[in-house]
Amino acid sequence: MSVFPKILLKREVHDHLHNVYHNKELVANLGMVEVERKFERLQSCLSHPPSFTTIRVNTLVTSVEDAKQRLAEEIKKQFPDDVIPIHQHPNLKDLLLIPVIGPRRIQKQHSVQVIVGAQCGNAVLRGAHVYSAGILSASKWMKAGDEVSVFSDIRGKCRRGAVEFDGAKVFIGNGKAELSRSDIFCTNSPVKGKGIRMTEAVYSSPSFDNMLPGYIYLQNLPSAVVSHVLSPQPGERVLDMCAAPGGKTTHIASLMNDEGEVIAMDKTASKVEKIKHNASLLQLKCIQAYCFNSTKAVLCEPKGMEQGPGPPFCPESFDRILLDAPCSGMGQRPNMACLLSLKELISYQALQRRLFSTAVELLRPGGTLVYSTCTITLAENEEQVAWALKTFSCLQLQVQEPHIGGEGMPGAGLSLDHLKLLQRFDPSATEMHDVDANKLKSDDDLVSLADSDTIGFFIAKFLKKS
Numbered sequence: 019m020s021v022f023p024k025i026l027l028k029r030e031v032h033d034h035l036h037n038v039y040h041n042k043e044l045v046a047n048l049g050m051v052e053v054e055r056k057f058e059r060l061q062s063c064l065s066h067p068p069s070f071t072t073i074r075v076n077t078l079v080t081s082v083e084d085a086k087q088r089l090a091e092e093i094k095k096q097f098p099d100d101v102i103p104i105h106q107h108p109n110l111k112d113l114l115l116i117p118v119i120g121p122r123r124i125q126k127q128h129s130v131q132v133i134v135g136a137q138c139g140n141a142v143l144r145g146a147h148v149y150s151a152g153i154l155s156a157s158k159w160m161k162a163g164d165e166v167s168v169f170s171d172i173r174g175k176c177r178r179g180a181v182e183f184d185g186a187k188v189f190i191g192n193g194k195a196e197l198s199r200s201d202i203f204c205t206n207s208p209v210k211g212k213g214i215r216m217t218e219a220v221y222s223s224p225s226f227d228n229m230l231p232g233y234i235y236l237q238n239l240p241s242a243v244v245s246h247v248l249s250p251q252p253g254e255r256v257l258d259m260c261a262a263p264g265g266k267t268t269h270i271a272s273l274m275n276d277e278g279e280v281i282a283m284d285k286t287a288s289k290v291e292k293i294k295h296n297a298s299l300l301q302l303k304c305i306q307a308y309c310f311n312s313t314k315a316v317l318c319e320p321k322g323m324e325q326g327p328g329p330p331f332c333p334e335s336f337d338r339i340l341l342d343a344p345c346s347g348m349g350q351r352p353n354m355a356c357l358l359s360l361k362e363l364i365s366y367q368a369l370q371r372r373l374f375s376t377a378v379e380l381l382r383p384g385g386t387l388v389y390s391t392c393t394i395t396l397a398e399n400e401e402q403v404a405w406a407l408k409t410f411s412c413l414q415l416q417v418q419e420p421h422i423g424g425e426g427m428p429g430a431g432l433s434l435d436h437l438k439l440l441q442r443f444d445p446s447a448t449e450m451h452d453v454d455a456n457k458l459k460s461d462d463d464l465v466s467l468a469d470s471d472t473i474g475f476f477i478a479k480f481l482k483k484s
């Protein structure tokens with residue numbers, strides 16, 4: 019059931035998405051009434067978190083059963099009075115599902131108020147505590163130990179250090195202050211560590227910060243599907259073109275049993291350090307990470323030139339390539355306000371095409387290319403597939419295994435057969451659910467809810483014909 023306002027969009031973005039979700043092909047398929055409902059559901063689902071937190075087990079260092087047991091012990095420390103179920107996904111054997119309980123109707127609000135940035139607020143609704151860096155405002159008299167009510171500044175309008183804030187804010191739960199207002203704001207150096215320990219969030223999930231490092235990796239369900247769809251094999255040479263912070267890179271390496279070569283690139287140096295950190299934490303040795311603009315990753319020098327281990331690379335030199343493209347991120351949940359302008363929203367298509375063209379050049383004939391995004395627009399998903407099939411006659415769409423999400427969305431002129439080969443995780447495909455750990459009836463109910471109530475995501479798999 020909806021407890022937060024639906025996602026707040028700029029008028030121009032709202033109207034654009036409205037047109038996308040009311041395109042002629044979709045209306046012809048579903049009818050106007052269903053299309054209207056779908057668009058309303060989409061806006062509502064996006065402002066709420068998915069019903070499950072998903073944890074990928076690093077199967078190179080532990081078994082799923084062992085990780086499950088360790089997780090249960092850790093979660094018990096946080097929720098001594100509750101039984102929080104942990105389920106292994108039946109089709110993604112390295113994935114564990116933990117329900118996000120909520121929404122809770124919290125009656126009591128405290129007079130001491132804390133305002134946090136929207137990103138911090140979104141993390142709280144997925145189980146995080148409030149870190150000091152995320153706090154924008156705290157009541158004048160707040161001291162350590164106070165019970166406080168926490169609000170998210172959804173429009174990004176609150177001034178850092180303000181004593182009160184009357185702008186648009188959404189209540190996300192109650193907690194206990196670990197620092198005073200002056201500890202947070204009256205200091206010259208940035209404050210680190212926890213600022214508020216959440217005691218009752220509107221949506222509650224364990225906090226996985228620093229939990230079992232090296233054993234588990236917090237990863238959204240559709241993101242964990244991607245590397246299985248790519249299906250990398252031990253000994254292969256695999257390229258992850260837009261890789262930071264390395265969630266999929268590390269998954270790929272672990273599916274390859276850490277044998278072969280996984281080359282990860284990202285254009286931002288600090289993010290490349292995160293890939294290296296994650297690879298080392300998860301004890302993966304076959305990953306090489308480089309800071310590089312992947313649109314320039316094809317070696318153009320004449321043959322015979324010495325080629326180093328890093329980019330640029332010779333054409334047709336990879337067995338498999340993942341292009342988890344930079345995108346508008348409109349599928350991320352929860353997201354109570356999207357501050358993107360229409361210009362920004364539609365700017366990604368061109369960059370994605372440049373990256374895609376590079377991927378096709380670098381892939382060997384007979385190789386596999388997977389394209390994915392965490393967004394819900396047609397322009398970045400089905401339209402890109404239609405363009406790719408028209409532009410590169412060597413490409414053929416492939417069946418995906420596992421196929422857990424729905425089919426592609428009509429509207430880009432793709433045939434029904436092609437739409438069936440695409441995998442779209444569409445939050446608007448399900449009704450909103452209250453989740454109460456004790457009322458999840460059967461394992462089947464639980465898995466189908468976890469599979470359908472996810473972030474918005476898209477996956478296409480291509481074969482480069484020999």
Ligand SMILES: C[S@@+](CC[C@H](N)C(=O)[O-])C[C@H]1O[C@@H](n2cnc3c(N)ncnc32)[C@H](O)[C@@H]1O
Nearest residue numbers: 260261262263264265266284285311312342344
């Ligand atoms: C969707 S995120 C990747 C998430 C990552 N695959 C994971 O699962 O952890 C997209 C990434 O693309 C990077 N990026 C954007 N433009 C790029 C470019 N031209 N070359 C390489 N990386 C780029 C961004 O820095 C960002 O880290």
